[in-house]
Amino acid sequence: MTVEEYNEADEFIMCKGCHRRSRKSQWESHFYVCPVCGKYKNITAQYRFSLIFDKDSFKLMNRGITSDDPLSFPGYKEKLKDAKEKTHLNETAVAAVGKISGVTSVAVVLDSRFFMGSMSQAAGERITRAIEYAEKHKLPLIIFSASGGARMQEGMFSLWQMAKTADAVEEFSRKGGLYISVLTHPTTGGVTASFATLGDITLAEPGALIGFAGPRVIEQTIGKKLPKGFQRAEYLYQHGFVDEIVPRAELKKTLTKLLMLHGFKITGGAPW
Numbered sequence: 001m002t003v004e005e006y007n008e009a010d011e012f013i014m015c016k017g018c019h020r021r022s023r024k025s026q027w028e029s030h031f032y033v034c035p036v037c038g039k040y041k042n043i044t045a046q047y048r049f050s051l052i053f054d055k056d057s058f059k060l061m062n063r064g065i066t067s068d069d070p071l072s073f074p075g076y077k078e079k080l081k082d083a084k085e086k087t088h089l090n091e092t093a094v095a096a097v098g099k100i101s102g103v104t105s106v107a108v109v110l111d112s113r114f115f116m117g118s119m120s121q122a123a124g125e126r127i128t129r130a131i132e133y134a135e136k137h138k139l140p141l142i143i144f145s146a147s148g149g150a151r152m153q154e155g156m157f158s159l160w161q162m163a164k165t166a167d168a169v170e171e172f173s174r175k176g177g178l179y180i181s182v183l184t185h186p187t188t189g190g191v192t193a194s195f196a197t198l199g200d201i202t203l204a205e206p207g208a209l210i211g212f213a214g215p216r217v218i219e220q221t222i223g224k225k226l227p228k229g230f231q232r233a234e235y236l237y238q239h240g241f242v243d244e245i246v247p248r249a250e251l252k253k254t255l256t257k258l259l260m261l262h263g264f265k266i267t268g269g270a271p272w
Helices: 004-010 023-030 045-052 076-085 121-137 152-174 213-220 233-238 247-263
Strands: 012-014 022-025 059-061 093-100 103-110 141-147 179-187 202-206
Touching: 012 023, 022 023, 022 179, 023 233, 045 093, 045 247, 059 121, 093 121, 093 247, 103 121, 103 247, 121 152, 152 179, 179 247, 202 233, 202 247
Parallel strands: 103 141, 141 179, 179 202
Antiparallel strands: 012 022, 059 093, 093 103
């Protein structure tokens, strides 16, 4: 492949939904939502922060907490090294503190590029510390979930994070903290069964798969065909599990309105 061919190919992104190619500039202008069919593409933690935080207002937290190999699981260290090199992350949970329309807030994003957003001991610790920071400083908390569940290479060390993060959310809530949970594609397994579904307000991106076990596993277990759209954000919204489905382009505006409704003072101009 020549340099010219590579650069031309790099200008296009293939949609996994409609399998159509669109220019990268079109994807960017649509917030990485397919300009042809509307399917949502997973985005990085840094890009997510840039969408919700005021410009140049956020800083990352707890970056020194990284995964190790508590069970000496075969091949895990090599996979961790490979994931770090490919994503330039050292863990799936990325936390930051910044301003949303002038309101200092704590946000955590599970970046699904790193081990499919799976819950590790380090990820659970990062999330817990972010919650505790929000509690200590009386700040609103927003967590964006995108996960395949527990990280099998860490066994029980991974599963313990369900209880730890849920307990941290409970303590945060007991002390009057505002927690907004945003479910993105996919939110499954132990993440769904813990902090992701404990928000005071639960938002979701359009089309997100949300559940504990996947649809195929459920169908094989119960021996029945599931309803169309089962476990998708729209189905869960219709059945009261999700409070609102929010397009990516409207997210900062929605978060700002929710902060206003809960008594936080908006400064620097609202995004509408």
